Each structure stands twice: as structure tokens, then as C-alpha cells.
Amino acid sequence: MHLKCSSEAGLPEIARQILEAAAGRKIFLFHGEMGAGKTTLIKSICQSLGSADEVSSPTFSIINEYDHPQGKIYHFDCYRLKNEAEALDIGVEEYLYSGQYCLVEWPEKIAGLLPEVCVDIRITTEEDLSRRFSIEQH
Amino acid sequence: MKPGTTKPIVILGIESSCDETSASVCIDGRILSNVTATQKIHETYGGVIPEIASRVHQQNIIPVVDIALKNAKVSKNDIDAVAFTRGPGLLGALLVGTSFAKSFALALDIPIIEVNHMQGHIMAHFIDEPKPAFPFLCLTVSGGHTQIVRVNDYFDMELLGETTDDAAGEAFDKTAKILGLPYPGGPLIDRHAKLGNPAAFSFTEPQIPGLNFSFSGLKTQIMYFVKEQLKQNPHFLSERIDDICASVQQRIVTILLNKVKKASDETGIRQIAIAGGVSANSGLRETLQTWSREHHWDVFIPAFEYCTDNAGMIAITGYYKYLNQDFASQDISPLARMAVTG
Numbered sequence: 001m002h003l004k005c006s007s008e009a010g011l012p013e014i015a016r017q018i019l020e021a022a023a024g025r026k027i028f029l030f031h032g033e034m035g036a037g038k039t040t041l042i043k044s045i046c047q048s049l050g051s052a053d054e055v056s057s058p059t060f061s062i063i064n065e066y067d068h069p070q071g072k073i074y075h076f077d078c079y080r081l082k083n084e085a086e087a088l089d090i091g092v093e094e095y096l097y098s099g100q101y102c103l104v105e106w107p108e109k110i111a112g113l114l115p116e117v118c119v120d121i122r123i124t125t126e127e128d129l130s131r132r133f134s135i136e137q138h
Numbered sequence: 139m140k141p142g143t144t145k146p147i148v149i150l151g152i153e154s155s156c157d158e159t160s161a162s163v164c165i166d167g168r169i170l171s172n173v174t175a176t177q178k179i180h181e182t183y184g185g186v187i188p189e190i191a192s193r194v195h196q197q198n199i200i201p202v203v204d205i206a207l208k209n210a211k212v213s214k215n216d217i218d219a220v221a222f223t224r225g226p227g228l229l230g231a232l233l234v235g236t237s238f239a240k241s242f243a244l245a246l247d248i249p250i251i252e253v254n255h256m257q258g259h260i261m262a263h264f265i266d267e268p269k270p271a272f273p274f275l276c277l278t279v280s281g282g283h284t285q286i287v288r289v290n291d292y293f294d295m296e297l298l299g300e301t302t303d304d305a306a307g308e309a310f311d312k313t314a315k316i317l318g319l320p321y322p323g324g325p326l327i328d329r330h331a332k333l334g335n336p337a338a339f340s341f342t343e344p345q346i347p348g349l350n351f352s353f354s355g356l357k358t359q360i361m362y363f364v365k366e367q368l369k370q371n372p373h374f375l376s377e378r379i380d381d382i383c384a385s386v387q388q389r390i391v392t393i394l395l396n397k398v399k400k401a402s403d404e405t406g407i408r409q410i411a412i413a414g415g416v417s418a419n420s421g422l423r424e425t426l427q428t429w430s431r432e433h434h435w436d437v438f439i440p441a442f443e444y445c446t447d448n449a450g451m452i453a454i455t456g457y458y459k460y461l462n463q464d465f466a467s468q469d470i471s472p473l474a475r476m477a478v479t480g
Contacts, residue, residue, distance in 0.1 A: 034312060035358035039303055053475075057304045057354070059311075060282030061156060062228055065474045080321070089193045091230040129362075 006130040008040065014133060015044035021135050022119045027096065029107040029114065032123035037131055038105045041123065045103060046073055058105075062090060072100040078109035087113055139166060140218075147460055148212055150203070150220045150242075151453025154235030155227025155255045156282065158446070159198035163210035163217075164453035169265050170210035172443055172450035173202045195234035203238075206449070214246060219465070221251040221456020223258065225473035232472035240468055249465040251456040255447075256478040259413040260289055261458065262444040262451040270409045270438045277398050278478075279422075280414035280447075281307035281322070284351050284394070286401050287478055289411075292458050297478050298401050299349025306390060307416045309353035313386050316361050317375060327383045328419050334384030336421075339363070341389040349397050349404075353390070360386060387421040394422065395429055402435065411438040415446040 001021055005014050022028070028045070030038040043055040051068040058064040058077040066073040074095045081087050087110045096102055096115055107114060122134040139146055151162040160174040175198035207214060222239035225232055243250045260276045263269060270289075275298075278285045284301040304312070307324055314323015341359055344352045364382075367374040375382070398410060410430065416422065417439055430437045444450050459465075 034315065035354075035361045039354060043303075054300065054302065056301055057308055059308050060280070060305060061226075063474070065229075089230075090228060 001135040003133040003135070004130060005133065006128075011041060011044040012048065015041065015048040018045065018119070018121060018133070018135055019048055021137060023137065025117055025119050025137060026099070026101045027115050027118035028101075028103045029118055029120050030103065030105050030123065031107070031120065033125075036123040036125055038123060041121070041133075042075060042103045042105070046075075049073060049101065063092075063095060068101070072098070074098070074100060074102045076102065076104040076107075078104065078106040081106075081109045084110055084112055147457060148216045148218050149251070149453050149456040149460060150206070150217045151253070151449040151451075151456050152199070152203070152220065152222040152235045152239050153255070153258070153447060153449040153452045154195045154199065154231050155223045155225070156231060156447060158448070159195045159202050159234075160447065160449035160452075161199075161202040161206035162449035162453040163206050163212055164450070164457045165210070165212070167264070167454065167457050169444075169450045169453060170212070171206045172448055172453075173206040173209060174448060175202050193230070193234075195231055199234055199238050202449075203242075214242075217246060217248060219243070219249045219251050219456060219460050221253050221452050221459070223255045223452055224252040224466075224470065225476035226255060227472075227474065229472060229474045232474070236470070236472045240470070244468065250468070250470070251459045251464065252466040252470055253452045253455045253459070254476050254478065255452075256283065256285065256287075256476070257293070257295060258451040258455045259283075260287060260295065260411070260478075261292070261455040262413055262440040262448075263411050263438050264292075264458070265444055265450060265454050266441060268438065270411050270436070273405075273407055274409035274411050274438070275398065275401050275405065275407050276411040276413055277394060278414045279306045279394060279412065279416035281305060281311065281324075281416075283414060284353075285478060286349050286397060288401075288405060288407070293462075293464075295478050298405075299351065299397060301351040301353060302346065303352050303354035304357060306351070306353060306394060307414070309356060309390050310387075310416070310419070312357050313360055316357070316364055317379065317382060324416065324419065327387055328421065330380045330383035331387040331421055332384075334380030334382070336384040336388035338378070338381035339385040341385065343389070343393055343396070349401050351393065351397060353393070356389065356393070387419070388425075391419070391421045391425045395425060399429070399433065402433065408433070408435045409438070410435045413440060413445060417445045418442050
């Protein structure tokens, strides 16, 4: 599935469609270069899930936790991780297999640890600075 | 000193919320040791420290406590209470400090004291003179946090504003990445900025309501700016690195201080404190000093070792909680999320 969005105002609708396309999958992998808008889209998805918590970048903390009416949302940023061993040391598999929502930025860093059932979301920036979202369920 | 005795109050502080494992001894409100696991300490005990790894806290915790006690020349039997970071932070990392504090205190039959890491950063202002008087405003800026807090009393704090996306320290680090500088790039940007012209390039200030911050848009702005410039001049980065760093640093600093100014105007509070690792940034320090003269602020900045994540700030917080006899029970568990107010 491909979606397009020319301003932040369109993100709630994108978030809604991504959650619908996920059909119950709870692991979301966000691909895109720095500044593509991964954290901003995750903010919208958390709001769609009914979370009232302030979503901020977990680059330093690696994993942020938010509450939503049905449970927890784990927001990962693997940017700072050097390899999968570091991710294992943090206990990422305990989060990934917890049955809770996991929204993962820079998933390439932990490719070998990710569950097979997931949703890949690729964000690309077009010439006119609008964003294109490619969504693929696995 | 303990009431009615001449015996000093000895607090062991433990910090393990993110990357650093740290231990500190505080006696009657004075920090006698503040030890953070470093490559050097670890060499003494063998092995190397990966940069990030919660389980590594487990390898570090005994050596840092041992060295903290030795440096302070106290024995474990002198300790009156163990203060530890309960949160916020990475759960696996917090668990190590919390479990250590609980078992150590249980074995010594002494109380434990839970400390909120964000309150700890602010309480670092009560380690050395001059100490701010209440109420004061504290801007806490680090790799993971950006907050303005109104501090009414030691444990009466009010969050006035915080970042809605990236932290200020992250803005420095990610800019460094865009500019091709190694991680963590904050200190490198500071070094280049000293040689550059802060007015060379202009970046717009995000319009964020109230006292909240946003740094994500600035990061994107810098990225497109660099891309555009590189199209015209492939040597743009190497030729203008000092000017770019100076301009970016100036923008980050004014974003921070404009909100501090707004908070000061709104509350009428002129005692301004800064805390967190980014308070080492020389641009922030210098601009703050200039503004303090213009706006008649009293400015407070802790020594650098108490600005980055450290156990000294946890031990001093523990000391003030000990005076209130504010102890935690042994069934306490760490919290990944914790508001500065709680």
C-alpha cells in the first residue's frame, strides 16, 4: 500500500490507515532517513491508539514507554546501537515479544532480532518535500 | 548530623538510568566521592565497557561502589541509607541499581531512598555553593531531556515546559551527524562554533506554544540547508564548518533561552539554574551570562561532573530525603516513566 501526505495535518489519517492495514499486527518498523518524519508519524499513531502521553524521541533513552487504553506502547530508536549484541543486553527481545505495540525506528540495526510478523513502513521525502509512505505487511 | 547526636549522616547514592553506572558518598550534605564507570576503572577489574548495554551495569556496579566508598574513606557499616535512581530511564538499566540498592541495604539493615533522576539533576544545585534560593527556574538540558521546571522547594517542583520531540542534546548530536562529525557530536560542534561566526547562516526558530520546545524541525531544516549548499559547492562543509556550527549552536541556545526568558517573565522568577550535560556547552554558558546581565538574573550552573548523569546528584537528593525521613519500602520497583513532579 502506498500513501502520500503533503503536510503534518494529514498524518492522523495516515496513522489510521496504517493501523487498519496492520490488521492486528503490533510490530511496526519505520524506515527512512534522518528528518523523514519517523518520530512525527509515531506521535500520530500513538494518538490514534488513544495514548495521551507526550511522545518524544528515544534516541538517548533507546526505548520510551507510553500507556494507551489497551496496554503499553514501546517506542524504540536503534540509532545509537552499534550491533545486535547491545540490543540483546538492553533486553529488546523482552519488549518485542511482550505482545504490546512496538514502534521501531532504525530497525536495520536489529534486523536479526525482529519478529517475522510485522509491518514495514518506508518514508521517503519527495522533491516538493511531501512524504510518501510504503506500507508492507509480513 | 543526626538529630541529638554528633554522628554524621552518610548516604550512598547509586545511578544507573541509562549509559552510566555511578556511585557516590555524601556525608552531611557534602559529596566525598562521585565515581562513574569508565574504561580506566574497568581496566583495573579487567574487561572493556561497550558504550550502551544495560547488563554491563551489572559488571560495573560493585567496582564503582567499592571505589566510591574507598575514595570517601568510609566503610559500608558507616552508611545510614542507600539512595538509588528509580526512574525515568531504561528499565533493564534501572533494575540493576534498584536491585543492588535493595539488597545492599537489606544486608546492612538500613533504609533505602528512591530518587527521581530528573529531580536529581535539579538537586545537583545543592551540592556546592552558591546554592539557589526558592523559588527558582531550572532548565534541564541533556541528550535525553529538555525541561523547564519551577522549583518551589526541595521536593516541590512544577513542570512548566518540555520538548515535544527531540532533546536539545540530540539536536546537537544529530546536527553533528548531518555535518559528518562523529557521535556524540555536541562537544565537537561547540569546538568548531568557537571559531565561527554565529550570524553567518540563519535558521528559523520553531513557533511552539507555551514553554514547550521542539528541535525536530530544526534538524530537518539544517539537513535541507546542507543538501542545497552542497549542490552549489561540494566543499561547503569543509570550508564553512566553523560558521555552520556557530550558527546552529546560536540557534539552539536562543531557542532554549527565549523560553527561559518567557518563563522568567511569566513567573517573575529571576533565579535561573541550568542542569544536565548540555550545560557544559560554552555557547549556552556565555549567552546565559550575557542575558543574565541584561535581564538581572542570578545564574546557577553546577560543576560539570554533577551536570552529566552521575550519582553525586542522587546522593545529595538522598541526603535531603533522609532529613525528611522519606524512605522507600523494600517492595519498590523501578519506573521507566516518571514525571519530574513525582
